[in-house]
Amino acid sequence: MAVTKSSPVPDMVVLSGELWQGFLELVTGQYRVIGPVRRGSEHVFAPIKNPREIDMAYVTTILPPKKVFHQPFQVLFSFDTEEGTLAEAQSGEEKVVWGIHPCDMHAIAILDKVYGVEYPDPYYLRNRENTIIVAKNCTEVGENCFCLSMGTGPALRSGCDLLLTDLGGRYLVEVGTEKGRKLLSGLELVPAPRVVLVEKEKRLSQARQKFKKRMVTQGIQELLEENFRHPIWEELMRECLACGSCTMVCPTCFCYNVVDKIDLDLKTGRRQREWDSCMLLEYAQVALGQNFRRDRDARIKQRMYHKLLYYEPQFGTLGCVGCGRCIGACVKRIDITDVVSRLAESVESDR
Amino acid sequence: MSTKPKVSVYKLSSCAGCQLEFLNLEPVLLDLVGAIEFSYFPMARRRYEPGPYDIGFVEGAVTCGEEIERLKKARQECRVLVALGSCACYGGLPSIKNWTPERVIVSRVYENPALVHSIKAYGIDEYVQVDAYLKGCPVNKDELVEFIKGTLLGIRPRLRPHSVCVECKLNEYECISVIKREPCMGPVTTAGCGALCPSRGKACDGCRGPANDANAESLARTFSEYGLHRSDIVRRFRKFAGLTQEFSRGADAV
Known part of the structure; x- marks a missing residue:
């Protein structure tokens, strides 16, 4: 057996007190870390300088951690029309995203299919490759969370490099990949006893009891297909502000627009992409002003039907992960779970 | 010359x-x-x-x-x-x-x-x-x-036609409406300002006029729920673009 300087990192450790602080300092000292921090009364994923900035008790963030991989604004390349040259944007350094919840991890798994399979997207994939993901199971549940009924939480089974679970004052850290194991190297660690998994399961089943919101997913495809002309859509058309917030905060929305930012010399510039949204009127507008989804109800339906009906044949999964951000961001409190329940109820009462 | x-x-x-x-x-x-x-x-x-x-x-x-x-x-x-x-x-x-x-x-x-x-x-x-x-x-x-x-x-300049909310979200500003329950005009106002007022914690004033497909009537109803008096709602919608079809609907909604 090869002799290594430090002892090997076990698959499962429990960290608390100084050891946990030491771990945080080690990671934030070595990597560019992006983690949940408080902003006003909300939270955002932001670069961490001091480990104390991290708020591990966050429930949700304004934008999902998707923004690290599929960035709101991403420069694709810069150009010089006089020289006839293109320079591709350089990729960033290796970084760590800290504390991603299971719903957002499932959303990233969906984006991996969108941007990684049929038409591999080099920008997304590069951001994905140079990022180490530390996920965190949810032991607390937000008022808009419904991941339990989507099968995307509150516990994560796979897909991250390291997985944290809050055991109350101490954290269970499970190694998912070798990339994740690397983060722990340099610490003096002893393997956690298997019995700690019982404690973990206890915490998670307590969390499962806390959900107040649920989505009716049984027969949802049929329900939506048969109710395309239900009066509820007209009601939503009158309510919806078409502001686009629901799609901006969605962890599985992947649409973007491509724009050229030209310098004042009118010769050089950058081509960049930025998030776009099917809720916006101009999204489906084509030449001569024709618009395929001029009516607001058509756009509301497009959003909900895409997440709950059209995704499955495209990507083999539902497009909603139950993070509840669209509900929390809506000024009119339009609630996708409520829309589905009401459809189901009206069908039930018709029988 | x-x-x-x-x-x-x-x-x-x-x-x-x-x-x-x-x-x-x-x-x-x-x-x-x-x-x-x-x-x-x-x-x-x-x-x-x-x-x-x-x-x-x-x-x-x-x-x-x-x-x-x-x-x-x-x-x-x-x-x-x-x-x-x-x-x-x-x-x-x-x-x-x-x-x-x-x-x-x-x-x-x-x-x-x-x-x-x-x-x-x-x-x-x-x-x-x-x-x-x-x-x-x-x-x-x-x-x-x-x-x-x-x-x-000789190309079409990119002027954002959508709501201020989009820029607010892109920049992750705290939502003035949902969080503070203040009457923010952002959902019906044209973006392009970088959500300047919300970035300073202030409700959008609607100075840029109606966004694409602005639903001012619905927002006026929300203002009413927030406790805004009818005359204040009217003032909000008439401050900069009261003559537009969209905002005049907002002023007349409640």
Whole structure:
């Protein structure tokens, strides 16, 4: 057996007190870390300088951690029309995203299919490759969370490099990949006893009891297909502000627009992409002003039907992960779970 | 003789804040002057060059007959005519007087009303054809430069048509409406300002006028739920763009 300087990192450790602080300092000292921090009364994923900035008790963030991989604004390349040259944007350094919840991890798994399979997207994939993901199971549940009924939480089974679970004052850290194991190297660690998994399961089943919101997913495809002309859509058309917030905060929305930012010399510039949204009127507008989804109800339906009906044949999964951000961001409190329940109820009462 | 595109800047009834934004473009002003020639810009240059001009920016609302004459002349001498700021786009702040009889308004302000020949305040497209609208009170500098670049290149400049909410979310500003339950005009107001007011924790004032497909009636109902009095709701929707179809629906909703 090869002799290594430090002892090997076990698959499962429990960290608390100084050891946990030491771990945080080690990671934030070595990597560019992006983690949940408080902003006003909300939270955002932001670069961490001091480990104390991290708020591990966050429930949700304004934008999902998707923004690290599929960035709101991403420069694709810069150009010089006089020289006839293109320079591709350089990729960033290796970084760590800290504390991603299971719903957002499932959303990233969906984006991996969108941007990684049929038409591999080099920008997304590069951001994905140079990022180490530390996920965190949810032991607390937000008022808009419904991941339990989507099968995307509150516990994560796979897909991250390291997985944290809050055991109350101490954290269970499970190694998912070798990339994740690397983060722990340099610490003096002893393997956690298997019995700690019982404690973990206890915490998670307590969390499962806390959900107040649920989505009716049984027969949802049929329900939506048969109710395309239900009066509820007209009601939503009158309510919806078409502001686009629901799609901006969605962890599985992947649409973007491509724009050229030209310098004042009118010769050089950058081509960049930025998030776009099917809720916006101009999204489906084509030449001569024709618009395929001029009516607001058509756009509301497009959003909900895409997440709950059209995704499955495209990507083999539902497009909603139950993070509840669209509900929390809506000024009119339009609630996708409520829309589905009401459809189901009206069908039930018709029988 | 310069071969650079000639630009003119006109002022009607306004505070001059929008044309001041040209001068506030200081970091790129020299580059801008390298690309265009300010041929008629009384606030910045003593010397005028006669038209025709390639791009004409008109600031301010039309509030008297003499301004209609000047506006029509501006239209004739400019290839592209632009409404610069919300006054020129919609009537802007001067248009708040439109819901009070002219006689009452004039006598409230002037000692000798007989000398004043004012009319209802309208945006410039009430009288002439307008090629582009740069919204805001004042206009956004980046949008102004973006517009000039697009026009010089002969391409459609990217002016965001959607709501302020989009920019608020892209920048992750705390939601003034949902979190603070303050009457924010963001959901129905055109973006392009970078959600400036919400970035400072202040509700959007709606200065950029209605966004694409703005649902002002629904937002007015929400304001009412937030406890805003009917008269305050009316004031919010009439502050900058009360003459627009969308915002007048908001003012009439509750």
